[in-house]
Amino acid sequence: MLKFILRKMAYGLLVLLGVIALVFFLFQGFGDPSRIVMGQTGDSTTQANIRKDLYLIDEQGTPIPKFKQFLYYLNDVSPVCIHSKTDIEKKKLRGFFTGGEKKFGIKIPYLRKSYQSKREVWTILVQALPGTLMLALAAMAIAITIGIPLGVVAAVKQNSWIDTSAIFSSIVGISAPSFFMGIIMVYVFGFVLSEWTGLHIAGSWFAIDDEGQRRLSLQNLILPAVTLGIRPLAIITQLTRSAMLDVLDQDYIRTAYAKGLSRRTVIWKHGLRNALNPVITAITGWFAELLAGAFFVEYIFGWQGIGKITVDALEKLDYPVVMGSVLISAGFFIFINILADILYGVVDPRVRLS
Secondary structure, three states: OHHHHHHHHHHHHHHHHHHHHHHHHHHOOOOOHHHHHHOOOOOHHHHHHHHHHOOOEOOOOOEOOHHHHHHHHHHHHOOEEEEEHHHHHHHOOOEEEEEOOEEEEEEOOOOOEOOOOOOEHHHHHHHHHHHHHHHHHHHHHHHHHHHHHHHHHHHHOOOOHHHHHHHHHHHHHHHOOHHHHHHHHHHHHHHHOHHHHOOOOOOOOEEEOOOOOEEEOHHHHHHHHHHHHHHHHHHHHHHHHHHHHHHOOOHHHHHHHHOOOOHHHHHHHHHHHHHHHHHHHHHHHHHHHHHHHHHHHHHHHOOOOHHHHHHHHHHOOOHHHHHHHHHHHHHHHHHHHHHHHHHHHHHOOOOOOO
């Protein structure tokens, strides 16, 4: 098991390295970022200082090659790093460092600073991350709670009106993009029927009370969570139905009935457990995708998460924030896929991890 996990982590690191390279050369490999930071005003001295901070030129004013700029960026975002004492103090790096002038350390990844607000990107994204995780977890909870039982019932009641309705609804749910469903949900439940539902067109996961403190506001979570959960709900329903139909035709199911086990026990204990592998694949894969798919849903509903922060940053050409959000999303995607592979062996003993 340990060997398997280490191998998966190594693959994950290679994927993450590829993402870092792609993100860097896509957003910072072209043009002069110092122009964005400085704006329309500023003299040559100010621009030179900004270019030094961004590793575009060295102390002598000589342009630094793009590949070397990438190595500097990789050193910043990597938890394992080598930094000078001056860099550690200037960037306020947090972690454990040892050595002389050049220190080896293990630190919290440094995603640099926002071009617009001058705040650390890590701080901006960590503050927005709870909103995105809350939205993704709520959407997946809705999809799992409804999708698995509906898929099981559709398989057991094959060719009935329940089965037909489940299949039709799943096709509609898969075909409808999240941004389109978001607009429909906003208009119908947040505008036309708002007096009945008590829901609003937009709102964050927190509210500011009279004392200026943040308070959790789950009411605003309903519409974006349902919107984001529609597609995974449809896929989980179809996968559960298909897997259950295959399992219910197996010999051990007939043996279980022959032993006198109740229909409920055979279906929910023996049948469903052996049908869960493709469902786990869908759940883990879609949870990772929900973190990315939440971008437009957050923007439509005004939900304060990484997605909305990223879209706003793109509009302002605030590339460090965009780069940081992509890296965090990629990290979650890799972690969740490793977790999915481990869960296969837990749920289905027939799976052997080597």
